[in-house]
Amino acid sequence: MSGFSQSSAIEMQINGRAVAACESESVLAALQRAGCDFTRRDQQGAPRAAVCGMGVCQECAVSIDGEPGQLACLRRCRNNMQVVTDV
């Protein structure tokens, strides 16, 4: 896609691990590139990941900078952002 390569490279932490990202992509994009295929485990322990992509299903909710319930599909990456999955 156009645009992602042009935007400035940043670094953020996903579950404590430093990953490269860019400011124009979603947190979800950074998560998937970092190999985080799921964002939570359900009541039976089964993995769950983003479904609707539009801020409706809440499956991609993660903790961002200590604030839980943030939707990875809607939030944009920022430098030094701390993302924690499966909280």
Added chain:
Amino acid sequence: MFDPALPTLHCDLLVIGAGPAGVAAALTAAAAGQRVLLVDQQQDPGGQIWRGQWRELVQSGRCSDALAQRWLPALRAALQANAGRRIVFRGACRVVHRSDNHTVVADGEQAAIIAYQQVILAAGAREVLLPFPGWTLPGVTGAGGLQVMVKDGVSVHGQRIVVAGTGPLLLAVAASLQATGAHVVGIFEQASNASLLAFTSQLWRYPALCWQALGLRWQTRHIPWHTASWITSAEGGETVTGVHWRNAQGKHGQLDCSRLACGYGLTENSELLALFADSNSVNKKRSTATETSVRAATADAIRPGITTADVATAQPGVWIAGELLGIGGARRAIISGQRAAAETVGAAAQGRQLQGQLQRWNRYVSALAQQFALRDKVRHLAIDNTVLCRCEAVTVGAARAHADFRSAKLATRLGMGACQGRICGSACQQLFGWRADHTRAPLAPTPIRTLMQSAGIEAVAVSSSTKRVSGDSE
């Protein structure tokens, strides 16, 4: 401990939703001299259909989507004008509560109270997602859902993807995934050839759509396109690894894939309608069981019929635009946004002219709804141990034992999770013919901090005193 109050933003016209309808409404109203506040839950304007277009505009000076190019640069110019700026855009902003006839509470990166004279609801639509065995596996997404994820940077390069469900969106999704390097291994459209023919035979009335459809079919000509066919289940361990399909003739098979993008059409984001339907609702006691049906009825009263193309509501100063008028696409949404904005300033002649243009889309709206109606087999793919309510992991079998949505909800927590029944509500309607309860304020999970900061407003004080963080957590 908390700030005593939230900041208050003032405007003549509040436009909720910055997709095609909201953008057109904001620009039209601003041109007529209104001070407009345009809000959206996304960080940039454009809605779902124009997702990523604003970023392109900022980075390269233009939008690749021709329709977006007609509107977003104008919005950008309106936002940038230093003197006499008429439109303010606030992104990452969700309207979660309404306090009286002229104020709402917004949450997001910065919470605020918004004071307005009139409001246009342009909340758009979401995908209908139906349960089937394996639908909770990571890698199974909506069809439009995967498309917007990719627009925001998710990589699908080299991945084997099955696109399934129903509606003209499937071709668009397949084409855009393919354009970003995905290997789309099949498109499964549940509608029959007869339905597709009946739908396309209407398209000559809408030349732009006709060309778009031809273009998409050409771009996807190498992808196997299975009509009257659907995915019966997805399989995998920690992520999806394959799907099983079936068609109307009883043929079936299996396909390996690393993603399944499956969407069964669109449905209106009608939560705001319920919030604005009843001006007195916030002051009422909410304990009676009949209240749900009352609220459902008021939402029906405020929502016009699917083809009436009427942007007015029963509430003075509350207008509707875009997909809330029935699913009809971006071009129709733009006209409805202009029409709603014309009404807010009493431009009767302009309104009548736009009404005529809107009515020309009625045939398209009904063809879309009729020809892509779901077949029974697709509505009933789930088996008893299939999860129905994703948030609360309530199975189809557990829900089926109950008479209606309300009793299933009270007994099993169906629809009471973070999405507040937005996903399982449509699924229950398709599976059991149940009408879901209307989402109560706050309309989205909201920090208790926001509710406390807006506590000068009576209704919110009620919510926070019962420690209610999401509207359905009873």
